[in-house]
Amino acid sequence: MSASSSETVINITGLTKHFKDLTAVDNISFNVFKGEIFGLLGPNGAGKTTTINMICGLLPASAGRIDFQSRGLKEVKSHIGYCPQENIFFPKLTCFEQLVFIGNMYDLPPGMCGERAGYLLDLLGLTGKSKVCAKKLSGGMKRRLNIALALIHDPHILILDEPEAGLDPQSRVLIRDFIKSLSQEKTIILTSHNMDEVDRLADRVAIMDYGKIMLIDTPYNLKNSIGEGDVLEIEILEASSDKTSALISKLKNEYNVILSNNLLIVKAIHLVDKIPAITSSIKEAGLTIKEIKLRENTLEDVFIYLTGRMLRQ
Amino acid sequence: MKLLSVIIKSLKEQWRSFWILALTLSMGPFFAAVYYLIIETSKPHYDVAIINNDKGYNFRSESVNIGEEFIRFFEKSVKDSLNMPFTISKVNNEAEAIEALKNKKKDALVIIPENFSAQLERHLYDKSTRPVKIRFYGDLTNINYLLSAMWANEALNSFFREATGTNEFIKIAETGIGTSSSLSDFEMVIPGILIVSIIMLMFPATIAFVAEVENKTILRLKLSKITSLQFITGLTVVQVLVGIASILLTLLTAIILGFDYRGSAALFILTATLTSISIIAFSLIIAAVTKTANEVLIAGNFPLFLFMFFTGAAFPLRTEGLFSVFGYPVTLQGLMSPTHAISALNKILIMEMKLRDIIPELIALIILSVVYFIAGMIMFRNRHMTLK
Structure with missing residues (x-):
């Protein structure tokens, strides 16, 4: 995680977008701080892309305000890098040519365009493809080129729409590491419906559904304050009903406990700290533990708790 | 069933691309309307310039100018027998008239020679008199010139048939302006x-x-x-x-x-x-x-x-x-x-x-x-x- 400051870079107030009868974004407000990775997490159709399209100026807002340190979009647009969900590139230009072209579009000095293009291609593992036409790249390479195009002008704010969508695991790790490395110097907004991606990358997360923001906090706080908490699964050898009943009665005072056959399921916030006490109680009840599994509370669990349904893919 | 599904899908797609459908359907009517407009606003009109250099001759102490008579004949015949929008205008300067031809302000130029009346008068008594040469100028690539010249030629022939009973007396010399003749x-x-x-x-x-x-x-x-x-x-x-x-x-x-x-x-x-x-x-x-x-x-x-x-x-x-x-x-x-x-x-x-x-x-x-x-x-x- 990067070290973000409390300086607000983007201030969004009452942002709303209607498409005829559909309210895609419904009166949302949030701030993005300098140097942080801010994640918009939500299922497809939650309004994430619509929100960032309004931030970038690609869609007009029906209502609300977007301020960039009290400046309008037109003043700061050259400081924003946008990587859309769809790979957008010039199919007939080579990787190097189009990076240089877009660099030129942002008024980068001619020498610097080539320098930055080479630097980004190297950073994203595309040096070997610099003279290859973009349309001939693999899906993962196109995605990386898409990110490079958003960064060619060295923007202060980087907006990434589903940066890992459709990538193989190897490319996903590469891009994740790359985004992490950028967070040292840039403010990043990323959208995703992949809770693992957001959990690993974001400093703060806004959970969106049906155009509304349900909660904003750090992944850690969300996981440790929302929902039923971590899940501990303990398999017990030859559990007799008398002993287990006594144990469950005792544990239920503090935890959410279920016994299914020989599997004891315990749910609670900050459960890791409580494992010694639970295992002691089991031993005191005269039972033997065969296996213990701990599954941490995830953002998906948080989302399910908040919405009553799973993140749709 | 598959075919029906494709037809229904295609119909829906077509309908949802409404303006393209509208353009496609309106193409025929649109061009019909445009043709009508173009034809109505570009009804033919032929503009013939005539330079009369004829000096005439004196007959019983009266000045006779057959060139002028021909122009009046041409104007009358256009009015009486030709149901076409012909305009005949007399001009004096040959260079200006040729410039007007080049700029398509005139369609044809007819030049009546100085000895027109004198030659005709002589021809009435002496059939062996040399034919008089009438010069036509025009842009040979211009359809209006071709029609104008044809009708001017017809008027000349009629005039001389009435006057002399023959049209062998005139000789038309056509000059294409610019390089149009070649x-x-x-x-x-x-x-x-x-x-x-x-x-x-x-x-x-x-x-x-x-x-x-x-x-x-x-x-x-x-x-x-x-x-x-x-x-x-x-x-x-x-x-x-x-x-x-x-x-x-x-x-x-x-x-x-x-x-x-x-x-x-x-x-x-x-x-x-x-x-x-x-x-x-x-x-x-x-x-x-x-x-x-x-x-x-x-x-x-x-x-x-x-x-x-x-x-x-x-x-x-x-x-x-x-x-x-x-x-x-x-x-x-x-x-x-x-x-x-x-x-x-x-x-x-x-x-x-x-x-x-x-x-x-x-x-x-x-x-x-x-x-x-x-x-x-x-x-x-x-x-x-x-x-x-």
């Missing part, structure tokens, strides 16, 4: 064909603009610092080069096939450049109302058809001015830049005229280019290049 049919259509080669730029130019929209790369440009004007100008420059290359290749082909190139090369390139700019500017308007190459191919047919067939590019077109500005006729077809480009190339390549002679055409080309360009740029910017 041109083959192929050479005469070359100015139009050259402009067609630029008109054909309309599709690739439009697609060059629309490709950015179709590939969504316009999004990257919108977010960058480039302005609409810079982007459009950049593409226009490349397309102008394509246009000039296209017309030069067409000219080269024509030369190889026998076209005898005359006229100023600089004026030719200037006209080609202005025409290319105007066509690309018009393409921008099409690009503003389309989003894909497929849509361009449908929407582009309308102006392409008009530019090809209603400007004189594909075949010579008879035109009638709605009004005139400083003597230059403004026609319905004049709203399309190729009309002026063809007129300019005719003057340059056929008449071997100079810069001052094609200034009206150049001004018209510039005005239309600017109008198309401003309209196209505003429309394209608002539709495709504006951040909200």
Whole structure:
């Protein structure tokens, strides 16, 4: 995680977008701080892309305000890098040519365009493809080129729409590491419906559904304050009903406990700290533990708790 | 069942692309209406200038001028027997009259010689008198000249049949102005064909603009610092080069096939450049109302058809001015830049005229280019290049 400051870079107030009868974004407000990775997490159709399209100026807002340190979009647009969900590139230009072209579009000095293009291609593992036409790249390479195009002008704010969508695991790790490395110097907004991606990358997360923001906090706080908490699964050898009943009665005072056959399921916030006490109680009840599994509370669990349904893919 | 599903799907898609459907369905009625407008506003009119150099002769102390009598006869016969809009005007200056022919202000020039009356008088007594020579001038590529000359010739024959009982007394000498008399049919259509080669730029130019929209790369440009004007100008420059290359290749082909190139090369390139700019500017308007190459191919047919067939590019077109500005006729077809480009190339390549002679055409080309360009740029910017 990067070290973000409390300086607000983007201030969004009452942002709303209607498409005829559909309210895609419904009166949302949030701030993005300098140097942080801010994640918009939500299922497809939650309004994430619509929100960032309004931030970038690609869609007009029906209502609300977007301020960039009290400046309008037109003043700061050259400081924003946008990587859309769809790979957008010039199919007939080579990787190097189009990076240089877009660099030129942002008024980068001619020498610097080539320098930055080479630097980004190297950073994203595309040096070997610099003279290859973009349309001939693999899906993962196109995605990386898409990110490079958003960064060619060295923007202060980087907006990434589903940066890992459709990538193989190897490319996903590469891009994740790359985004992490950028967070040292840039403010990043990323959208995703992949809770693992957001959990690993974001400093703060806004959970969106049906155009509304349900909660904003750090992944850690969300996981440790929302929902039923971590899940501990303990398999017990030859559990007799008398002993287990006594144990469950005792544990239920503090935890959410279920016994299914020989599997004891315990749910609670900050459960890791409580494992010694639970295992002691089991031993005191005269039972033997065969296996213990701990599954941490995830953002998906948080989302399910908040919405009553799973993140749709 | 599969077939039915495809039909239903296709019907839905067609209906949801409503404006393309509307354009497709209205193409026939639209052209019918345009044909009607063009024909109604360009009813034929033939303008014949006559210079009467006849000095006449004295008969019983009275001056007789048979040249004047012929003019009156011609005017009367046109009025009485020809159901055609003929205008006969007497002029005095031969050089000015030929200039008017070159600028298509007159269709034909008939020159009656000084000895016209004297020769005729002599012929009445002496049948062996040499025939009198009447000179016809005109642009042989101009259909109006051919018809005007034919009717003037018929009037002369009738006049002399009535006066002398024979028409052997006259001899017509026809002079084509510029190089029109020495041109083959192929050479005469070359100015139009050259402009067609630029008109054909309309599709690739439009697609060059629309490709950015179709590939969504316009999004990257919108977010960058480039302005609409810079982007459009950049593409226009490349397309102008394509246009000039296209017309030069067409000219080269024509030369190889026998076209005898005359006229100023600089004026030719200037006209080609202005025409290319105007066509690309018009393409921008099409690009503003389309989003894909497929849509361009449908929407582009309308102006392409008009530019090809209603400007004189594909075949010579008879035109009638709605009004005139400083003597230059403004026609319905004049709203399309190729009309002026063809007129300019005719003057340059056929008449071997100079810069001052094609200034009206150049001004018209510039005005239309600017109008198309401003309209196209505003429309394209608002539709495709504006951040909200």
